[in-house]
Amino acid sequence: MTDVIHTRAELVAATAAAPDQVAVVMTMGALHEGHRQLMRAARERSAFVLVTIFVNPLQFGPGEDFEKYPRTLEADLEACRAEGVAVVFAPSRAEMYPDGPPQITMNAGPLGEILEGASRPGHFAGMLTVVEKLLRLTRADVSYFGEKDYQQLTLIRRMVFDLELGVGIAGVPTVREPDGLARSSRNRYLSAAERTSALALSRALREGAAHDDPDAVLATATKILEDEPGIRVDYLALTGADLGPVPASGPARLLVAARVGGTRLIDNVPVRLGKGH
Numbered sequence: 001m002t003d004v005i006h007t008r009a010e011l012v013a014a015t016a017a018a019p020d021q022v023a024v025v026m027t028m029g030a031l032h033e034g035h036r037q038l039m040r041a042a043r044e045r046s047a048f049v050l051v052t053i054f055v056n057p058l059q060f061g062p063g064e065d066f067e068k069y070p071r072t073l074e075a076d077l078e079a080c081r082a083e084g085v086a087v088v089f090a091p092s093r094a095e096m097y098p099d100g101p102p103q104i105t106m107n108a109g110p111l112g113e114i115l116e117g118a119s120r121p122g123h124f125a126g127m128l129t130v131v132e133k134l135l136r137l138t139r140a141d142v143s144y145f146g147e148k149d150y151q152q153l154t155l156i157r158r159m160v161f162d163l164e165l166g167v168g169i170a171g172v173p174t175v176r177e178p179d180g181l182a183r184s185s186r187n188r189y190l191s192a193a194e195r196t197s198a199l200a201l202s203r204a205l206r207e208g209a210a211h212d213d214p215d216a217v218l219a220t221a222t223k224i225l226e227d228e229p230g231i232r233v234d235y236l237a238l239t240g241a242d243l244g245p246v247p248a249s250g251p252a253r254l255l256v257a258a259r260v261g262g263t264r265l266i267d268n269v270p271v272r273l274g275k276g277h
């Protein structure tokens with residue numbers, strides 16, 4: 001049985017009665033296989049999985065897709081029931097921000113300024129603010145996030161470390177379509193032709209990551225992206241696994257963001273640099 005609740009009072013009652021650790025999966029709804037993988041990972045750890053569904057206005061900039069973001073609550077609840085989720089918390093905007101937009105918000109620091117942060121100013125401050133609130137409101141023991149949003153995951157880990165939030169953060173590898181496209185709620189905006197163009201992102205990352213030399217990684221990925229006329233690349237970046245400088249050898253990350261028609265997509269993969277890795 002999955003309880004669907006909308007208020008803080010109901011949330012307090014639900015978590016007080018939790019029979020196990022509170023394992024939280026935070027989402028903006030329009031649930032797909034990627035979200036379901038997070039729920040399954042959470043279920044392995046706890047009998048009490050709580051999913052939040054909230055399209056957080058604070059993390060959307062002017063001209064972004066806050067209004068048109070897909071809202072599919074009934075189908076989302078079906079997915080949560082099928083995954084054995086104990087509680088779905090789907091608050092209204094007023095429930096989350098009873099006094100309007102908060103005056104005190106998170107500062108995402110220097111890691112919040114690069115890549116996604118450079119393209120979406122204020123996005124990570126808004127994201128961290130709601131994640132911190134949801135960690136507290138749900139009394140989470142552990143929370144699960146996808147590597148698809150790798151910079152988000154990295155920043156959440158950093159916030160938990162820097163602010164001693166005392167909650168576990170678990171990362172889950174990106175779930176892909178059989179042809180490689182990373183699952184995303186925004187994929188449903190794509191026409192058939194755009195979806196074909198969008199495949200260049202995962203192909204560029206996959207073929208780039210097959211190399212162990214940074215120049216070859218970037219040259220391979222760049223060529224594939226340049227050869228696809230249906231996309232406009234926002235960034236392609238090779239970083240350390242912590243999003244810092246590229247190491248001479250060892251784990252690194254290759255990240256991309258691009259517009260396909262009117263849709264902005266992101267993706268990333270791990271890379272092993274240096275011979276013998």
Ligand SMILES: Nc1ncnc2c1ncn2[C@@H]1O[C@H](COP(=O)(O)OP(=O)(O)OP(=O)(O)O)[C@@H](O)[C@H]1O
Pocket residue numbers: 026027028029033034035037038144145146147148149172173174175176182183184185186187
């Ligand atoms: N393909 C995926 N594989 C693994 N985790 C995912 C995937 N897609 C989303 N997630 C994770 O699900 C959680 C909720 O993400 P969100 O609701 O924004 O979905 P989304 O599909 O990333 O949406 P969008 O792409 O439109 O931002 C995040 O932790 C996110 O990283």
Ligand SMILES: CC(C)(CO)[C@@H](O)C(=O)[O-]
Pocket residue numbers: 026027028054056059127130131149152
């Ligand atoms: C973590 C999150 C639910 C916060 O709004 C959102 O950024 C997302 O869906 O990845």
Ligand code: BAL
Pocket residue numbers: 059060149152
């Ligand atoms: N998936 C990250 C949330 C966002 O794009 O706003």
